[in-house]
Amino acid sequence: MTNDVTSAIPDASAGTGSPEGDGSPRPPWLRRAALRVRDAAAGAWVITLLLLADLVTVLGAGAVWLTLGGDPAVVGVTAAALLAFAAAMLPLIARRGPDGQPPLWPPFVLVVIPLAVLAVGLPALGTWIFLDSRPVDVTHRVALDGAPPLVNGDTVVATVRTDDPKPRLTIAFDVAPHNPAAPVCVPGTKLTVTSKAGAGRDQVRTGVPGEKFTFGLGRGMREVELSVLLDAEPGCEVNLSVASAHLDD
Structure with a gap:
């Protein structure tokens, strides 16, 4: 009788597995995106490429901004802040949580920084080119x-x-x-x-x-x-x- 009752109680550990496992509720889209980035950035070479993309995007955008007449102080502070924020993520990537999994958000930040710079910079550059071409x-x-x-x-x-x-x-x-x-x-x-x-x-x-x-x-x-x-x-x-x-x- 005891065995039958015990078997009827749901296993509490079943809900602590992967958030994308069968039967579990799907996590928010932002967390799903971060999970995908973390899984894709498992190798050290991927992190190196992400950091290189951050450097090229931020410094390149800063150079274009400066060429178009941006305030050197504002350009320098903005670029330095973005690069420092990206660099601060690197020590966190090597850490492991209590479950032995790598951290979730630092790799995601390394992807978001260049994407955010491009999302803001490209429309701004296109607008400037359009306005500058007008008589x-x-x-x-x-x-x-x-x-x-x-x-x-x-x-x-x-x-x-x-x-x-x-x-x-x-x-x-x-x-x-x-x-x-x-x-x-x-x-x-x-x-x-x-x-x-x-x-x-x-x-x-x-x-x-x-x-x-x-x-x-x-x-x-x-x-x-x-x-x-x-x-x-x-x-x-x-x-x-x-x-x-x-x-x-």
Whole structure:
């Protein structure tokens, strides 16, 4: 009778086995992922590869961040903190728990760090590339040194200053009568625009008001000067302004 009763009582040790054993409830997804990483990182060479991936990812992301203008102090502190955190996991990996199993989370952390850096860094880099490829409107950053009214043969220097240099400038000028009551002579006005600095120095463009002139500037030009020569009909007095100006690649 005693044997029958004993056999009917469930074995308490059956629930302490593997959390993924038959009939046991499945652990949360994060723990399942950590278990898979721990099992895959059983060999020392795998841990070495994970640590190398951490080094390459963190230092590479830091170098890109620094190249794109990141604060060196912030980049250095962030990279050092991530690398120190990864290094702190290495002594824990060699330990064994009461059941003789290796620890669960240190190998998982070595995988998560490069994945987190890539998950944040790649979209940020893609966004920066997209924004950097867009033209920069510098219409309101063009200064004209000529005082109206302007007549035939006058020359105006247009200066463009920017903190976001790009290798090409496209600019258009507008001409309007200085005295609205005077005879209309704007349609016969022509402009000769010459670049005065940079790799594209002495490029000459001739056209009419409203036409877009494009100049190659070279890399890193934060200040561009253009000479605008006015070719107007005799007796005409006009005002010169900038209709549009854009820097792009």
